[in-house]
Amino acid sequence: MWNTLILDPMVNSLLWIYDLLANNFGLAIIAFTIIVRLITYPLTAQQMKSTQKMQEMQKSKKWQEIQKKYKDDREKLSQEQMKLYREMGINPFGSCLPTIIQFPIIIGLYQAVVRALAVTPMQLLELSSHIYPLIPAAVLIPLNNYFLWLDLSQPEKDYGIPIAGFTIPILAILVVVSTYLQSKLMTPPTTGGEQGASMTKAMNLYMPLFMGYLAWSFPSGLALYFVTSNLVGILQYAIMGKLNWRNLLPIRTPSK
Amino acid sequence: MKPKHLILIFSILILAMTISACTGGATIASSWPGVTVDSDTAYVANNRHVYAVNLSNGTQKWRFPAEPDNRNSFYAAPARSPDNQLIVGGYNNTLYSLNPTNGIENWNFPDATNRYIATPLVEQSGIYAPAADENLYALDLAGKIRWELATPGESWAAPVTDESCSCLYLTSLDHRVYAVDPTNGTQIWESESLGGSIVGSPAHDPRGVLYVGTFGNEVIALSTNDGKVIWRAPTEDWVWSGPTLTGDRLYVGDLTGNLYAFNAGDGSEIWQVTADKLDGKIVGSPLVIDEDIYVGTESGKLFNLDTSGNIKWTQTLNGKLYTSPTAAGDLILVASTQPDELLTAFTRQGEKQWTFNPEPKKEE
Numbered sequence: 221m222w223n224t225l226i227l228d229p230m231v232n233s234l235l236w237i238y239d240l241l242a243n244n245f246g247l248a249i250i251a252f253t254i255i256v257r258l259i260t261y262p263l264t265a266q267q268m269k270s271t272q273k274m275q276e277m278q279k280s281k282k283w284q285e286i287q288k289k290y291k292d293d294r295e296k297l298s299q300e301q302m303k304l305y306r307e308m309g310i311n312p313f314g315s316c317l318p319t320i321i322q323f324p325i326i327i328g329l330y331q332a333v334v335r336a337l338a339v340t341p342m343q344l345l346e347l348s349s350h351i352y353p354l355i356p357a358a359v360l361i362p363l364n365n366y367f368l369w370l371d372l373s374q375p376e377k378d379y380g381i382p383i384a385g386f387t388i389p390i391l392a393i394l395v396v397v398s399t400y401l402q403s404k405l406m407t408p409p410t411t412g413g414e415q416g417a418s419m420t421k422a423m424n425l426y427m428p429l430f431m432g433y434l435a436w437s438f439p440s441g442l443a444l445y446f447v448t449s450n451l452v453g454i455l456q457y458a459i460m461g462k463l464n465w466r467n468l469l470p471i472r473t474p475s476k
Numbered sequence: 477m478k479p480k481h482l483i484l485i486f487s488i489l490i491l492a493m494t495i496s497a498c499t500g501g502a503t504i505a506s507s508w509p510g511v512t513v514d515s516d517t518a519y520v521a522n523n524r525h526v527y528a529v530n531l532s533n534g535t536q537k538w539r540f541p542a543e544p545d546n547r548n549s550f551y552a553a554p555a556r557s558p559d560n561q562l563i564v565g566g567y568n569n570t571l572y573s574l575n576p577t578n579g580i581e582n583w584n585f586p587d588a589t590n591r592y593i594a595t596p597l598v599e600q601s602g603i604y605a606p607a608a609d610e611n612l613y614a615l616d617l618a619g620k621i622r623w624e625l626a627t628p629g630e631s632w633a634a635p636v637t638d639e640s641c642s643c644l645y646l647t648s649l650d651h652r653v654y655a656v657d658p659t660n661g662t663q664i665w666e667s668e669s670l671g672g673s674i675v676g677s678p679a680h681d682p683r684g685v686l687y688v689g690t691f692g693n694e695v696i697a698l699s700t701n702d703g704k705v706i707w708r709a710p711t712e713d714w715v716w717s718g719p720t721l722t723g724d725r726l727y728v729g730d731l732t733g734n735l736y737a738f739n740a741g742d743g744s745e746i747w748q749v750t751a752d753k754l755d756g757k758i759v760g761s762p763l764v765i766d767e768d769i770y771v772g773t774e775s776g777k778l779f780n781l782d783t784s785g786n787i788k789w790t791q792t793l794n795g796k797l798y799t800s801p802t803a804a805g806d807l808i809l810v811a812s813t814q815p816d817e818l819l820t821a822f823t824r825q826g827e828k829q830w831t832f833n834p835e836p837k838k839e840e
Contacts, residue, residue: 358692
C-alpha cells in the first residue's frame with residue numbers, strides 16, 4: 221500500500237525528472253521538491269488560513285474573557301473554548317492536520333531518494349522491483365550521485381569539506397539557517413501568552429538544530445530536499461504577503 | 477532548563493526515533509552473504525562477521541571480529557590466497573587479511589574511501605580489490621599498495637584474470653568492461669557502453685571470449701583482444717550475476733526468474749525454464765557440476781535441474797537465496813538471507829545435511 225501509493229510514484233517521478241534534467245540527481249531533487257510543494261500548496265494555504273483564523277480568535281475579546289473567567293477551571297475552560305470554535309466555524313485541528321498529512325510525504329521522499337540512489341546491492345535489487353516499464357532504468361542506472369560538492373548518497377558527516385583542519389558540514393549549516401529563517405519568518409506574532417511565546421521561541425531554536433542534525437547524519441540528498449523545501453516555503457509565503465519580517469529583527473514586541 | 481523545554485526536546489528526540497524507524501535505517505541488511513570454501517571450511521561473510529564453518533558438521537570454528545562492530549558489515553565473499561591468508565573487504569572501507577585457521581587479523585588496508593562490495597581477486601602476483609570509491613586497489617600479499625586505478629564507475633564484482641595475455645578484466649556499473657595490466661594498472665582496453673550496468677563477474681573462456689550479463693536485459697560476448705562485442709542474446713529482465721560457462725554452454729538467470737541456456741559460440745538460446753516454474757528472481761549465478769545445475773531463487777527455493785532444463789528436485793528454505801550456490805566436495809552449500817539458517821548443506825541428491833545458525837538459542 222505504502223509502496224504503491226507513495227513510494228513507487230515518488231521513485232519513478234524522481235527517475236523521470238533525472239532523465240529529463242541531463243542525469244543530474246541534485247537538480248532532480250530540487251525540481252521534485254518544488255513540484256511536491258506545489259502539489260501540497262492547498263494544504264499549506266489551508267494551514268495558513270486556519271492559523272490566521274485561530275490567531276484572530278485568540279485576539280478577540282470573548283476569548284480573553286473566557287481565559288480570565290475560567291483560569292482556575294481547566295475543564296470548563298476547554299468546554300467554552302470548543303463552544304467558541306464552533307461559533308466561529310473554526311476546526312481546532314485545521315492548522316495541524318495539513319502538517320500531519322505532509323509528514324508521510326517527507327518520509328516517502330527520504331525513502332525515494334535513498335532507494336533511487338541505490339548504493340548497496342540490496343537497495344539496487346529493491347529498486348529493480350519498483351521501476352515502471354516506461355522509465356529507461358537500464359540506461360539511467362547507476363545514477364550520478366554527485367552535485368556541486370555533494371555526494372547525495374552519503375551523509376555529510378562522512379565527507380564534509382575540510383577547511384583549516386576542520387570538516388565543515390556546509391549543507392547541514394544551510395539547513396539550520398534556512399529552517400531557522402523559515403520558522404522565524406512564517407511564525408505569526410504569538411498571542412498565547414508568555415508560555416506560548418516561550419514555547420515558540422524554544423521550538424524555533426531546537427527545530428533548526430534537529431533538522432541540521434538530520435541533514436548531517438542522513439544522506440545529503442535529503443538535506444538538499446530540506447534546504448529546497450525551506451526556501452520554496454519562504455517564497456510561497458512571500459508571494460502571499462505573509463512573511464513576518466519583524467520576527468527577524470532583535471526588537472521585543474511590547475506586550476499588550 | 478524549563479520543564480516545557482525538556483518536554484520539547486524529548487518530543488523532538490521521539491520524532492527523530494520515529495523518522496529513523498520509518499526510514500528503515502541501519503538494521504536492514506545492505507546485501508546478502510558471500511561464501512568461499514576450501515578443503516574443510518566454508519567462510520561466510522554476513523552482516524557484522526566473517527564466519528568459519530566446519531564443513532563436516534556445520535559448526536562454527538571462529539568468527540571475525542569476535543565482538544560485532546556496529547559500524548562495519550561484511551558481505552563480499554572472502555578470498556583465499558596462495559600463501560594461506562583469507563582476504564575480505566568490509567563496509568568500513570577496509571580490506572582485511574585474516575588467518576584462516578583462527579580468524580586472527582594479519583593486517584588491514586584502510587585506504588579506500590568507500591565500502592568493498594566486490595570479492596577481491598587474490599593471486600600469486602597480489603591482491604586486486606575493487607572498492608565502491610571507484611578505484612581498483614592492487615596490493616602485494618603483505619598488504620602494501622602496488623598501484624591503484626581510478627575507474628569511471630563502481631565495480632561490485634571480483635575481477636577475472638587471463639594468464640594468456642597477463643590481463644585482468646573488470647566489470648563496472650558504468651555499463652562497460654575494462655581490461656587492465658595487473659603489473660602496473662594501466663588500462664589495455666575498455667568496451668563500448670553495453671546498454672546497462674554489469675554487476676556480476678564475467679565468465680572467461682580461454683579461447684578469447686568474455687561473457688557478461690547486463691541490466692540492459694542481455695547476455696553479451698566480448699572479444700578479450702579488444703573488448704569488441706561478438707554477439708548479444710536477449711533476456712526478459714536484468715541479469716544480475718555473471719553467466720556460468722560449462723563447455724559450449726552458458727547458464728544464466730534473470731530477475732524475472734527465467735533460467736536460460738545459451739550456446740556460447742553464437743548466443744543462440746538452447747532452452748529456457750520460465751519464471752512460473754522457478755518462482756522468484758534469480759540473482760546468483762547457477763552452479764554447474766557434471767550434468768547438474770543448481771540455482772537458488774528469491775522465494776527461498778533451491779532447484780536442481782539437468783542440462784536439458786528439467787527440474788530434478790527442489791528444496792525450500794525460509795530466507796531468500798540471492799547468493800550463488802557453492803560446491804564443497806560432495807556438498808552443495810546454500811546461503812540464505814535468514815540469519816538463523818545462514819548456511820545450509822545439501823547432498824547432490826537434495827538431502828539436508830546441516831544448517832549453520834550463527835546465534836543458536838542457548839539451552840535453558
